[in-house]
Amino acid sequence: MRHSKEIILILLTLIALESYGQALRQQTYCNPLNLDYxxxxxxxxxxxxxxxxxxxxxxxxxxxxxxxxxxxxxxxxxxxxxxxxxxxxxxxxxxxxxxxxxxxxxxxxxxxxxxxxxxxxxxxxxxxxxxxxxxxxxxxxxxxxxxxxxxxxxxxxxxxxxxxxxxxxxxxxxxxxxxxxxxxxxxxxxxxxxxxxxxxxxxxxxxxxxxxxxxxxxxxxxxxxxxxxxxxxxxxxxxxxxxxxxxxxxxxxxxxxxxxxxxxxxxxxxxxxxxxxxxxxxxxxxxxxxxxxxxxxxxxxxxxxxxxxxxxxxxxxxxxxxxxxxxAPDVPGKMGEFTGWMLLSYRKPVKASSYIRDHPAASITDEHIKTFWVAEQNDSQQWLEIDLENTGTVHAFQVNYNDYKSDLYGKPGGLYHRYLIEGSLDGKDWRILVDRSQNYREVPNDYVELGAPERVRYIRYRNIQVPTPYLSISEIRVFGVGEGDVPTSVDNLEIRRGADRREALLTWSDPGNTQGFNVRWGIAPDKLYSSWLVYDQCELELRGLNVDQEYFFTVEAFNENGISERTTVTKAE
Structure with missing residues (x-):
């Protein structure tokens, strides 16, 4: 019996090392960092x-x-x-x-x-x-x-x-x-x-x-x-x-x-x-x-x-x-650069095995960490299915678990997240894209870059094990590149900086075919170091400016297919 336990321990260690090795081979990262908090x-x-x-x-x-x-x-x-x-x-x-x-x-x-x-x-x-x-x-x-x-x-x-x-x-x-x-x-x-x-x-x-x-x-x-x-x-x-x-x-x-x-x-x-x-x-x-x-x-x-x-x-x-x-910081010549992989899952329809009141499956694609899905059980019969509505090339996933009535304290051992993510072109024939079935590590904000991109339309999450009494997920984020058109440039950018110089109101026109907009600003046209990403709106009220400083702005539109050209850099008057 003792030898059997030792063999099991060795196998679990090898599995954990393999999981760690897969993480080592990833060239990218995604915030929030996937630490065993x-x-x-x-x-x-x-x-x-x-x-x-x-x-x-x-x-x-x-x-x-x-x-x-x-x-x-x-x-x-x-x-x-x-x-x-x-x-x-x-x-x-x-x-x-x-x-x-x-x-x-x-x-x-x-x-x-x-x-x-x-x-x-x-x-x-x-x-x-x-x-x-x-x-x-x-x-x-x-x-x-x-x-x-x-x-x-x-x-x-x-x-x-x-x-x-x-x-x-x-x-x-x-x-x-x-x-x-x-x-x-x-x-x-x-x-x-x-x-x-x-x-x-x-x-x-x-x-x-x-x-x-x-x-x-x-x-x-x-x-x-x-x-x-x-x-x-x-x-x-x-x-x-x-x-x-x-x-x-x-x-x-x-x-x-x-x-x-x-x-x-x-x-x-x-x-x-x-x-x-x-x-x-x-x-x-x-x-x-x-x-x-x-x-x-x-x-x-x-x-x-x-x-x-x-x-x-x-x-x-x-x-x-x-x-x-x-x-990632260890990728020569690219460290810190944006991959250009966009969000394929934003507000896409979701089906679930079950859910409890006030925490529906739609919460996992709303890009809001404060909303979350809670399943009726935390067992291996629970699943989620996302219809991306269009075929796209998937490069990475991020699964963000939520602590709904977790009843855990400190840093106990033996906490694991185990699951599968499958992909399909037609919703009938499925293939495994992410296999965490043998994962014996805590991955509360698990980010997985695929070894090779996969062209799919449907995504299915299948739960195996979570360490918490409830299976609760705030977001499953699917990153890649869509096959449609990139948005055209934003029009009619207006910047109104009022009597309170700490504030500015920006408005612009939606060119259509957009998920959201990225507003960039800074203290000179070549120093646009600050940014604010917004979804589904064509205005932004900035209340964080410095009174005695002049500012310059530009806006770009984005969707699952890419990012538009930026507007002409404009000074706030």
Missing amino acids: AYATRFDSLSYRSGADPTVVGFRGEYYMFVTRSMGYWHSPDLHTWSFVRPEKWYFEGSNAPTAHNYKDSVLYVTGNPSGSMAILYTDNPKKGDWKAVPSVLADLQDPDLFIDDDGQAYMFWGSSNKFPIRVKTLDRTNRFIPSSGTIELFNLDGEKHGWERFGENHSDTVLRGYIEGPSMVKHGGKYYLQYAAPGTEFNVYGDGVYVGSTPLGPYEYAPNNPFCYKPGGFINGAGHGSTVKGPANIHWHFATMAVDVNIGWERRIGMFPTYFDADGLMYSNTAYGDYPHY
Whole structure:
């Protein structure tokens, strides 16, 4: 009997390795990232997965990701494939907003603590996780960020408040990181000048003040880029801004293209409270928090966006089509580029084996992460069928599971998602496109790039096993290229920037044959670094502009067949 159990364990391990190997061969990724997120531990009666406030740091040619309250952290050789590390020594279940710093590839430091009174952890072997601690030296701070400059001088930045600014102390690295007696206040939100720093969904709350939080330092080109998040983690407009200084202690100058990382539209929103890391081929990537906000505002996921510094030193992230497939950081010559695979499944008709009231099957194709299908059972008899209505070439799928009454907490083992996806041209003869029947890993936001594209019209999801009491899916997203016409260019673009210079109303005409539109804007015709993707509407109210900044805009239409030409770049008057 013992030998039989050992054989079964070996087989399961080989299957898991094969699954991991398939992930390694994928050249693309899709937000939100498919990590085995931990379940919450703070609310005994409320179960939900969450990952937020990511810090990603390079160490000895590899990468480590630290995420709020995750019972450990993740390791990656390439910023593309991630495996969870259960360290030998850790603290609590993890911290709020942990940050990490690589000191000359000799020591990896981690900071952060739920209570605000914290130690600094360190190790030279994060794969093993034999963490040690410098005794607690700082108190009454949240969202700390340790930064050690090239000259060895250490600094501690922190801030998470709708009242207090981002602050900094110098630390004595040679003496247990003892802090200086003085504290320097660096900068705070100014919603009267910076529209994107205003609280609320679409910056619409005129009563409450926004939160400034999550400082994170990156040094580039001899300048210090101190990033920060605003205005609140649960909102579609959660983003990251940056101030730039010539020294870590300032003075700092507000970047005119703020927020530099911003994703208010599309399937999953938000791109705030993150960090920036230099990846393969010296390309930078910004990892950030994206909102789910179904069970609670703290229900979140992680996204990653290619990030650049232009000739004028402006830092910006490319979030255009930011939840569609892009080439991964380990794909030479293409890293960060949009694949051009469009959404074939948007608002297409769906049939289901069963559903419970208020959670119909149509929810899985509406491009809205906050709506979801719930089956009557969670067994292998449950299925979904999508009619794409037209034949198209499918390149990838993303299956986003939902935590409806999950009743799971912390980081238990033995959680698996197993399923099949089949395709058909006629709805009668089916062939398997994705086989997860032998998957023994958690894949809550499973993204699968096909080894070879498949031409189909019908898609069928067949459940085998989920770890939750209910089978619940927020979206099955089918990516590829349709066989119809690409939309023609948008006409009649009008931009009205009113007396409140933080706001602008854009309207345009629908050329027909469209799913939606991508609005791009920026501080110069050649610096259109921000974008907002909208479906089924021909207007957009922007409330996140900077008062003293001029802006330029363009709009493009898209559908399942591709993207139109952009309109002429137009200045907002």
